[in-house]
Structure formats: structure tokens, C-alpha cells
Amino acid sequence: MRVRTAGASRAGSSDGGAPVNRQIVQLFGLSLILFATLIAFTSRWTVFEAEGLTDDPSNRRPLIEEQRIPRGLIKAADGTVLARSEPRGRGQARTFVRTYPAGGLFSNVVGYSFIERGRAGLEQSRNADLAGEEDEFGTIFSQLQSQQREGADVKTTLDPGAQQAAIDALAGQTGSVVAIEPQTGRVRVMASLPGYDPNQIPDDFSALSTDEARPLFNRATQTSYPPGSTFKVVTAAAALDSGKFEPESVLDGSSPRSISGVPLANSGGASFGAISLTDALTNSVNTVWAQVGEQIGPETLLDTMQKFGFGQDPPLDYPGDQMLASGIRNSAGDLVDAEGGFDIGRVAIGQGGEEGQTLVSPLQMAMVVAAIGNDGVLMRPRLTEQVVAKDGRVEDRIQPERIGRVISQQSADQLGVMMSNVVEEGTGTAAALSGIDVAGKTGTAEVDNATSNQAWFIAFAPVDDPQLAIAVTVERTQGQGGTEAAPIAKTVLEELLE
Amino acid sequence: MSARTRELLGLVPVSLIVSAGFASVLATRTREVSDATATYGLVFLGLCVFGHLFIRSRLPDADPYLFPLSALLAAFGLVVIYRIDAELAREQAQWFVIGLVFFCATIVFLRDHHSLERYRYLIAAAGIVLLLMPRLPVIGERVNGAFLAVKVGPVQFQPAEFAKLAIIVFLASYLRDTADVLVRARSQPLALPQQALLVALPAIAVVLVITLLDLGTAAAVLLAVFVASLVALMRERPSLKHFGPLLLIWGLAMVMLLFIRDLGSSLMFFGGFLALLYVATARLSLIGVGATMFLGGATYFANNVSHVRDRIDIWLDPFSRKVGLCPGNGEMTPFVDCQGFQIAQSLYAQAEGGLFGQGFGQALLETPAGATLLPAADTDLIYAVIAGELGLFGAAGLILVYVLFAARGFKTALVANDGFSKLLAAGLTAVLALQVFVIVGGVTKVIPLTGVTLPFVSYGGSSIVANMVLLALLLIVSDDARKDRRRVQGGIV
Numbered sequence: 001m002r003v004r005t006a007g008a009s010r011a012g013s014s015d016g017g018a019p020v021n022r023q024i025v026q027l028f029g030l031s032l033i034l035f036a037t038l039i040a041f042t043s044r045w046t047v048f049e050a051e052g053l054t055d056d057p058s059n060r061r062p063l064i065e066e067q068r069i070p071r072g073l074i075k076a077a078d079g080t081v082l083a084r085s086e087p088r089g090r091g092q093a094r095t096f097v098r099t100y101p102a103g104g105l106f107s108n109v110v111g112y113s114f115i116e117r118g119r120a121g122l123e124q125s126r127n128a129d130l131a132g133e134e135d136e137f138g139t140i141f142s143q144l145q146s147q148q149r150e151g152a153d154v155k156t157t158l159d160p161g162a163q164q165a166a167i168d169a170l171a172g173q174t175g176s177v178v179a180i181e182p183q184t185g186r187v188r189v190m191a192s193l194p195g196y197d198p199n200q201i202p203d204d205f206s207a208l209s210t211d212e213a214r215p216l217f218n219r220a221t222q223t224s225y226p227p228g229s230t231f232k233v234v235t236a237a238a239a240l241d242s243g244k245f246e247p248e249s250v251l252d253g254s255s256p257r258s259i260s261g262v263p264l265a266n267s268g269g270a271s272f273g274a275i276s277l278t279d280a281l282t283n284s285v286n287t288v289w290a291q292v293g294e295q296i297g298p299e300t301l302l303d304t305m306q307k308f309g310f311g312q313d314p315p316l317d318y319p320g321d322q323m324l325a326s327g328i329r330n331s332a333g334d335l336v337d338a339e340g341g342f343d344i345g346r347v348a349i350g351q352g353g354e355e356g357q358t359l360v361s362p363l364q365m366a367m368v369v370a371a372i373g374n375d376g377v378l379m380r381p382r383l384t385e386q387v388v389a390k391d392g393r394v395e396d397r398i399q400p401e402r403i404g405r406v407i408s409q410q411s412a413d414q415l416g417v418m419m420s421n422v423v424e425e426g427t428g429t430a431a432a433l434s435g436i437d438v439a440g441k442t443g444t445a446e447v448d449n450a451t452s453n454q455a456w457f458i459a460f461a462p463v464d465d466p467q468l469a470i471a472v473t474v475e476r477t478q479g480q481g482g483t484e485a486a487p488i489a490k491t492v493l494e495e496l497l498e
Numbered sequence: 499m500s501a502r503t504r505e506l507l508g509l510v511p512v513s514l515i516v517s518a519g520f521a522s523v524l525a526t527r528t529r530e531v532s533d534a535t536a537t538y539g540l541v542f543l544g545l546c547v548f549g550h551l552f553i554r555s556r557l558p559d560a561d562p563y564l565f566p567l568s569a570l571l572a573a574f575g576l577v578v579i580y581r582i583d584a585e586l587a588r589e590q591a592q593w594f595v596i597g598l599v600f601f602c603a604t605i606v607f608l609r610d611h612h613s614l615e616r617y618r619y620l621i622a623a624a625g626i627v628l629l630l631m632p633r634l635p636v637i638g639e640r641v642n643g644a645f646l647a648v649k650v651g652p653v654q655f656q657p658a659e660f661a662k663l664a665i666i667v668f669l670a671s672y673l674r675d676t677a678d679v680l681v682r683a684r685s686q687p688l689a690l691p692q693q694a695l696l697v698a699l700p701a702i703a704v705v706l707v708i709t710l711l712d713l714g715t716a717a718a719v720l721l722a723v724f725v726a727s728l729v730a731l732m733r734e735r736p737s738l739k740h741f742g743p744l745l746l747i748w749g750l751a752m753v754m755l756l757f758i759r760d761l762g763s764s765l766m767f768f769g770g771f772l773a774l775l776y777v778a779t780a781r782l783s784l785i786g787v788g789a790t791m792f793l794g795g796a797t798y799f800a801n802n803v804s805h806v807r808d809r810i811d812i813w814l815d816p817f818s819r820k821v822g823l824c825p826g827n828g829e830m831t832p833f834v835d836c837q838g839f840q841i842a843q844s845l846y847a848q849a850e851g852g853l854f855g856q857g858f859g860q861a862l863l864e865t866p867a868g869a870t871l872l873p874a875a876d877t878d879l880i881y882a883v884i885a886g887e888l889g890l891f892g893a894a895g896l897i898l899v900y901v902l903f904a905a906r907g908f909k910t911a912l913v914a915n916d917g918f919s920k921l922l923a924a925g926l927t928a929v930l931a932l933q934v935f936v937i938v939g940g941v942t943k944v945i946p947l948t949g950v951t952l953p954f955v956s957y958g959g960s961s962i963v964a965n966m967v968l969l970a971l972l973l974i975v976s977d978d979a980r981k982d983r984r985r986v987q988g989g990i991v
Contacts, residue, residue: 020777020778020780020917020920020921021912021920022780023776023777023778023780024777024908024911024912024920024924025908025912026776027773027776027777027908027924027928028904028905028908030773031901031904031908031928031931031935032901034931034932034935034939035897035900035901035904035931035934035935037935037939037944038897038934038935038938038939038942038944039893039894039897041939041942041943041944042848042885042890042893042894042897042938042942043890043894044942045845045848045849045885045942045943046848046849046851046852046853046885046889046890046893047852047853047890049849050848050849050850050851050852051849053845053846053848053849054846054849054850056817056846058817058819058832058834058835058842059842059846059849060865060871061846061847061850061862061871064862064865064866064871065850065862067866068866089866093866093868094866095866
């Protein structure tokens, strides 16, 4: 073996050095390619495919991350705290757990947020605000200020007093109350009974989700109830707005009467003879309104329904999976259009058959009366008043938003007068308030093979300057809309208007 | 400005990283201030200055950037490890002291790196013994199914880290002597008919084998490249007897794959070997033969040996939700929560980084209940922590430091005076770069994830000591080369 001398080394480099150098440079080139590959893959995971990885169901990081962030408060319109986050543990192990000081008062509407059970209600639809989600640059900004991420507070439009009144009035029954301000769309009351105490969700979730009374189901937004005679208001709106009918238009109110080849009777078999539309609404005459439906036709009715918001999820700031579109549905549960061949006469009075039946949620019916009370203009219903960051900055103030005109102001005025008669002298007298004019309509739909009733009452008040629109429904009752639902509406109206 | 002054200035960013890093980690834990914290940083900076002074006295002409770049990487690693576990950072700082001792000892005792050539077979044998040690009974330790460590008493070390140095020294020396005889151009080119026959016959054979055996695309390509490379090689005059030791290296890589179960080291060694072979001979045909033999062997094992196949399955689809019996907990568990857990968690952690990261100390390493969320965060997956906390920019910055290190290492090889020095510097640099590729490529799912450390950054005594020795060797070569150049030319950058 040779021991190299300095001289030999230099000789070695002068004859063979240059070609070796070329290979060394090539090797460096190769390592550059390899390093570039590493950076390319790092950008793939950190940036380009990051969203997919974060949403991967096996990835528990977002859930854990979420536990470490204090969610914002949810407040009622008067500032009452409905949901707050409380710390558990210390240091790195500190997490936040949701508590609901108001208990079951706003169960379905506020919803819940727990790591092990997910989210529902406003907790779900306002999650981005409540969790203080920021974009990439916002994150850097708060890092520079070394702020801990904190959620923003959500102030709702909800009224605890009226909500409590609604729940008390419904107590022991299954049903729902929705109250909306016609001119702003602010939802003041959204009750669904039976409800639940969101504080019990972590422990009782499986019991609640299998309970036959379905307490986790928001009856204000997710239901498809037969509306009964309350739907005559929609038919009346379409009829008046079509120009073919006036409140004084007279039709034959005798009973029974053949509608689509099948005899239709009035409630209690009452026969009225020639009767005006105003009186036909006051006395809820089925045969008259079925004729009106036949005369205006399915397209006109569907057009008006669509303007009221039927046929799609209500535009409420509430999770889409906890809302259901109201409309005419066939026996398969699908929404049908004018070509569906449904029985227009029966649909017009809130009934129907296999080809199509009117099915609604209380929220949708509240939107109907709200639009009539607001001179025929529908406002977007909303649960959120404003979103306030922890530093007091108002991040989002939700302004009243006009969705569109449903019927002319004249038609709305006429319909308002007709509905006032219902409360003054018709089926809805139980909702009459002293000193305040109420415009309303009762409804009683037979369910379970006519063994029980779905009782309804929809109304707005005061008639000359509507401040509130309300829809009340009671499931499976033996009573009528006028006896079961109207008194509940009266209680809530009193609470909110006086 | 002298080289050493530049080196000293190069340590300024290191001190900035250390101070800023420790400060920001401390800032996120205001409630848990411990008094000893900042001292690790100070100790580390003291070590850097000492290292600089030592180089100034012993290797005054050595490359001025290699040491600060290594220190930068180490500082980075120390901050991240401190953020993971303060106790580990203390141990890591101790390992730096020991690493520095080895660094100085290497420089003191190895005055001339050419003396290594005299012991090349001894060094090669030592390297092989080191590699096989983890498989020995009593002292061998199994880590994640691979035999990676040796435990003697309380001291545990990973011999592969040292074996890589031994193998590179041996190859540099062996190839310097044999490169010229390994493959020689024929003095007279083959006659045209012979040439045609040499190409045509194997081509027909390859086509026949591919069609008859109905090989898949990958196998077909492998075979074609292998035969083409072999043919190209045969057109020259390869000396078969000199290939013996090279085949031995290939065999060793295969044994490692199968026996030591260490895919990462296997890839690293064989890659380093091919790199040196190419630098020494400039024959792509040799690389073609070597690479296809390695890939062929790996493919065969992947199909026929369960633990290699598992690695490949995990690499191909770590997110599979298929439920199976998990050896880890003995329960029926989805694949992604068992076999795929490590790489899946690595990618989830990186996904949280985004462009700029969540900031030092922000990434989640365990659940609030204390269960591990990112396994081996201080060693194998440290790059995932970095990508999560400093984002794409931080991770790319780290890679860039390695690029600069590689650039200086290859530069050292370029300016070196003789074949052995060139091959040694190029080999050491290549094997370090490959190690970065193997572990970062594993963490980012470019290749199957295997357990090697991220040089200078990961926690681990063997890794630090071995890489400090590697750095010492590079600096010795560099000092030797630049000293000669300076004498001849009167100055060099």
C-alpha cells in the first residue's frame, strides 16, 4: 500500500482531477433535485393538500385544537348568556367545555357543541365565529401579538321571556312556536317541545337520540306537518294577488262539494251557501277555498308559495341539515311542481293526496304571516343580531335583508283585514288580545287516520303596525287550532307586545 | 477577511436562532418557567465559540461555512427538542459536549486523513461489524421492528451512524485505487458486427423474458435498464475480479434490508456507494446495473418478505380504514390508527403548518389526556414538528441549510488535491445529503418512512457524535486542500 506524499497528491489532481470534478458537480445537481423533491412534497402536505388532511375523519387534531380554544358566548337579545366555555385542567392539558346556563330554554335553537358529540343548532351554523377561525394572515397577526386564539361572542335576536312563555304554554304537549318580527326578520321565539338540556348531551346523547319523542329534532325547522286551514292564507294571498278575486268575491259554500271528483265536506259538515271570501276565511269554509284553488290553478299557487319561501330550505342562519323545505310533497316525500298532477283543490286548503300534499314547518308558516304583516314583503329570518370579537370590535352586524315582494301591498292589506275577522269573530277568538288587534288563522289537520289533530294558529299583530308574526302548532291533540294553538299564541304575543 | 473571521460571523445567525427560539418557546409557556432553561442555549453558544477557536488553531484554512451551517442546524434542533421536552434538550446539550470532544479528538489524532487509507480493510471490517451488531443477542435492541440499536449497560447507540463513516472511508480509498482498472475503455473499439450482436442478443432475450414471464411494467423496466446497463458495461472492459468487493457491498445492503430490517440505512449506504462509484468511474452503466440490482432485490423482498411488504403497504396507503388486528395493542383497529399511525400523524401535523406555521411551541404533540399524537417527535418525525410549527417556509429554510452544507461539502471535494480526498469529501457529503433525503422523504411520504435521524437536528447521541466526526473529516480535507492552494495561488475563497 502506498503512502501518498504531497507531491504525489498534486500530480494526481493534475491528471485525473478535472473529470472527477465534473462528476462531483453532477452529484451536487442530483442532490439539488432530491432536496427540491422534499420541498415539493412538504408544500404538498402543508399547503396544497392541507385542507383534505385536516378534514380527514381519522385526524383528531382539529377536534383537540378546538377544545383548547375558548369558544365565544352565545347571548340572548337582552344579554342573557345562553352558552359559555369553561376551562378544565391547567397548562398544556387545559381544555374548554361548553356549559349552557339557560338549560333547556333554547335547546334546539342554540344547539350544543361537544367534542364527543359534535355540534348542532347555532353552535354549528355560527361555529366559525364562535371558534374564532382566522385566515392564514390573521393567524400570523395574532401570533405576532402573541394572543391566544379566542372565539367571538354571538348575540342572538332571541327573547328569553317570550321563549319561556312559549315553553310554559306548550308544557306537556308536543309542538312548536316561532315568532318573527315582520319588518326585520328577527326571530324572537323558536321553541320546540319536547326539548332537552344541552348540558346533558355528553352523558345522555344516546338516550336522547333514541327517545321516541325525538327531543333532538327541531320541530320549528325540520318538520313537515300538514298545515290544515292555515294554508288557506297562502291560497288567499295567491287569489287576491292574481287580481281574479276580491275579499268580497262570492262563492258557493255548500257542503259537501265534489272536488277533483271526490266529495269534500266543510268542518262539521256545515253548509254556507253563497259566501264572501272574507266570511269564508272567518269560518274556514273548505269548499270555497278549494274552489278558489281550482280557479287560480297550481301554477299561480306554486308561484306565490315560492315567493313565500316554500320549496327550499328557509334562508335562516341555521344548519342546513337541521332545516327542511316546506312545499307540496308526493307520497315518496319528494317536492312536486305544477306538472305533478296533485289535487289542487285539496292542496289549497292544506290537504292533498298521494300525488301531492301540503307539508310545512312552523318557521315557514311564521314567514308567511310575517310577509303579509310586512305589506307583502318577505324579510330574511335570522337568529343572529351581531358578532362581537373578544376585544369588543363588532365583526359582523346583521342588517335586515329584504328577500322580495310576495304580494302587492293592497293584497296584503286586504288579507290582513280578512285575518282580523278570524280573531274578532271567527275560529281564532281565543287569540284576541285586549287593546291590540290580531290578524290570524286557525288550522286543524286530521292525522293518524283522523284519530288526532295537528292544531295550528298563525297570526301577526298589531294589525295596523305589525310588530310580531307568530306560528304555533301542537302535535297529536284532540282539540282544534282555535282551542289549542290560539291561546298559546295569545300568551306569547302578550309577553312580547305588552 | 480571513476564513476564520467569516466563520465567526457565520455564528451570529446561530446565536440569533438560539435566543429567538428559546425566547419564543418560553413565551408560550409563561406559567412554567424553569430557571435552567436559557442555560442550555448559553452552553450551546459557548460550545460553538470553543469549536470555532479550536478550528482557528488547528485547521486555519478549512472551509469557513461548514461549521456555522452545522451549528445552525444543531441550534435549530436544540430549540425544537427543547420545545418538545426540556429534559431531552439538556441531554442533547450534553451530547453536543461529547460530540465536540470527538470532533476535537478526530482533528488532533488524524493530522493527515491520508493515513486512513492504510487501514481501509480494517475500517471496512469495523463498519460491517458495526452494522451487524444490533442483530447480536444480548446487546442488540429492536426499535419499531428494525434492529437499529445496541445497548451496552446504560449506553445505547446506533452503530449505523458510525458504520456510514467507515464504509465511506473504505470506498473512497478502494475506488481511488481501482477506479481506473475497474472499467477500462477498450484500446480498439469492437467491430461493428460484434457490437450489433452485443446489443441485439440481450435485447431479444429481454423481450422474450418480459413476454414469457408476463412481467409487470415496473419489473419490465427494471430488467430492461439492468440489461442495457450491463451491455453498455460489457462494451468496455470491466475487470471482474475488482467487482468482488463491490458485489459484497450490494450483498451487504440486501442483508441490511432483510436481516437488520433497516430500509433507510440500506438505501443510504447503497446510494452513497453508487454516488462514489459514479464519481470515481464516470460510468452511468455501472450505476444502472447497481441501482437495478438494488431495486430488483428490494422489489423481490417487498413481494416476499412480510415486514418489507408492510412498510410498502403503509407507504402506499397509510390512511386505509380497513380494520385488522393491531400488533401494537392486540385489538381490532383501523389501519390508519395502527400501522399507518406514524406517517398519517406526520402528515396531519404538517397540514397544520400552512405557509408560515403555527409558531414555535404551538403544534400538538399529545392529546390533552396525555396520549401520544406524534410519535418519535424528537427523532424520526422532528421534521413534521418543524413543518407544523414553522410552516412551509421554515421547513424549506431548513432544507436550504442542508443544500448550503452540501454545496460546501462538494466544493471541498472539488478543491481537494488528490483522488482519495475528493472521493472522501464527496462521499461524506453525499451520504449526509442522502440521510436527509431518506428521513425527510420518509416523513413527507416520498419514500417509505424509516428510522434514521435528521443530521444535527434530531435528538440522539450517536447521530450527533457521528456527524461531528463527519464534519471534522470534511474540515480536515478542506484545510489540507485550501492550505495547498493558498501556498500555490496565494489565496482562495
